[in-house]
Amino acid sequence: MTAFVSALDLFSIGIGPSSSHTVGPMRAARAFAERLASDGVLDQVTRISCALYGSLGATGLGHGTPDAVVAGLAGLEPQSCDPDQVRGAWSRLGGKGAEVRIAGGQAVRMLRSDVALEPRTRLPGHPNAMTLQAWGDGPLPLAEETYYSVGGGFIRREGETASESGALLHPLPYSSADELLALCEEHGVSFCDVARHNEVAVHGERGIDAGLDAIWAAMADCVSHGLSTEGTLPGGLGVKRRAPQVRRRLEEYDRDEHLRDTSTEWLHAFALAVNEENASGGRVVTAPTNGAAGIIPAVGHYYLKFVPGADAAGIRRYLLTAAAIASLVKKNASISGAEGGCQAEVGSACAMAAGALCAVLGGTPRQIENAAEIAMEHHLGLTCDPVAGLVQVPCIERNAIASSTAVSAARLALHGDGTHLVSLDTVIETMRQTGLDMMTKYKETSEGGLAVNVVEC
Template sequence: MVSVFELFHIGIGPSSSHTVGPMRAAMWFAQELMESDFRDPISRICVTLHGSLGATGKGHGTGKGVILGLSGQSPESVLPSQIISIVADAQENGRLSIMGAITIPFDIKTDIVYKVKSLPQHPNGLTFQAFAASGDMLLERRFFSIGGGAVIRGEQPLVPEVPLSVPFPFNTAAELLTLCKNNRITIAQLMMENEKARYPEAEIHARLDRLWEVMQDCVRRGFEATDMLPGPFKVRRRAKGMRETLLKNMNGETDLLSAMDWLNVYALAVSEENAAGGQVVTAPTNGAAGIIPSVLHYYMHFIKGASIQGVREFLLTAAAIGTLYKTNASISGAEVGCQGEVGVACSMAAGGLCAIIGGTPDQIENAAEIGMEHHLGLTCDPVGGLVQIPCIERNAMASSKAVNAARLALHTVGEHHISLDAVIKTMWETGADMKTKYKETARGGLAVNIKLC
């Protein structure tokens, strides 16, 4: 069973699959280098990025992630000041400290190779090679960044062979609903019992609270920043200005759509921070990281009786829905397009919100289904290979959809015609039919119809 903390974890922007995953893979490779006893010292490291990583890695910060990981930094603990200094040392001085133990020459223009052709196993592949001064290869390892920051080694199967034993295992939404009905528990309670197979309850609460704390910090930073985002488009941040306008308008006439405005500004704040390479919660990916924090902020500010316990129930419920997508389809834009990122996040947020505003398990399943049904076929076509256009506004749009889906589901009477299982299956099949150029390669759609500045 997929853990809540596999779907939600702390990382850095701009991309979970293209920055966080490669960073984690590079750290594993560096650790193995330090544990190996080579006859000759390490003289050079070469990293080859395959498929989607090769196509959009420059805009998605893959090189940055590789440099940080080889330096021994983890996505969860690296500080912004460390990011700047480590990457600058490699770029300006042409050197890299491996795990802080040995320093080798490192030329980011030649030692990181971008190849658009994918490896057979997955569109996001990385090959690491370490060489001696003689040119002899000392170590070679391959990894795949499979979405949401998750990484597997090249020799591993894409699906673990031995699942963790939990009290309430489920593979489909139908099984999940049956378990809730037969045991008279909510989806959040079921997920909590499964998580307790991994961690003590107090630790689960602490980790959930930490995720919410990072989400709030990210929104606050987004509200304060005024700089332009990196890249050739010179995209200006909008969250700070929009928030100031909303605060001024609060003293005027009541706007019935002000809640939607706040949803937008929360999502923009997080997505802009992610695009700038800041710290975010992968939820379930970085490209969709603004949706769940936005809907949770909406809950805390606009729903009477909102509490930290509600936040926990939201995250647990959303994780159950995310588990279904990760098990039966994909959360990788390189595999299924943006329906697997923004669509899944919208589905998770819709179900999570429905749960904490009074929805039954059946209504939660319906909310999650609505959230995805209206994202089917959504392509991933980042302009310039950057997580900016259309990604930032897309997070805002999906946040509003998630709230609407939850409210629609609460008014559902009787059975709905399309199940969550059916829409997940459809999403997976749609992703398989989607042309590669629309799946995080920046070779189709908006990416080729907008001229670079």
């Protein structure tokens, strides 16, 4: 089966703080509500319950998962909802419960206890699992579904199999980096050209351009809002937003052109801005996850601000190249922190940004593949251990540092001819194996690492 996943699916506009713990559960809950309506049983429903298993249960409170479930049942969609409608949706139920209009229709009274956290129960399908049940007057549920939030906002219903029908629409299919390189050499094109050819077959020329432009506009809005919004992030850790202060200082430095090169510090500021927005539950673009959402927009802004000749067409090539690389990781390893640790999130985003930047800087396909490999290789084994289950420490700074790594990897690859010892396919497979070997407590459960060694004040 082809590895190709559309950029319009990989880069989904949604809300923070987590693609797998917020966006995915919201989509699953909405899908369940829509099923109740389509099956004609919604008017019989008197109660809905949801059990959050494994990683969803372990860090669900810090990631806003119960809020997302209630919002999804009410028919809200991550890409179009007001984030304020989601924040506190579960806690607003209060001690005696409140009515929730399921899929915007039937009113059902829900209690906070209707959403249960079951961190010690892990279902075999994926570490991020949730079971929804709808109850009527009888002793058995009217309907029951289990969903898996498999990373990047993607969900899979239990019993579903991956469809290969999309492969028929992709004129240039590939399942590995070696196959992608072979296509590039056969047709004399680059990664972004292969991706665009496949995208046009599905979305058309205007459709893919409009979609990419909308994705970048959302990323740019997120950066802009994050650079100008002051305050303290929610969750109780007392983490203050730093991006606005960094922006002001850099603007002062830049007024004196001889003071120093600020390009790397601007890169950091862009990443901080996005991930502070994400941590606050604001509007972000999954890239390929929310926990790693700052890297692609930060490096893209670096390209526009500091690379001569950078333009909107270059941003389209940048996003298409990044999506082509992400497709390989998603198919052959994972982009889920609960499945592979942070190497699967920040490591994947860093590889995407490195290869994409290399492409718009004029890199050959083999240099692009090398840049992605360098970036991924140096994130192998990276754990996901967010303090208090919040996407704040170490996540926000980690995006800034990984953005620097992406730029370094791209420029290092450009100094070579693309020849290197470790292939991108090899490092992706190594990441997959490392994720399997990694202890569960280091994979988005907040049961190990920094999460247990940082004293919460």
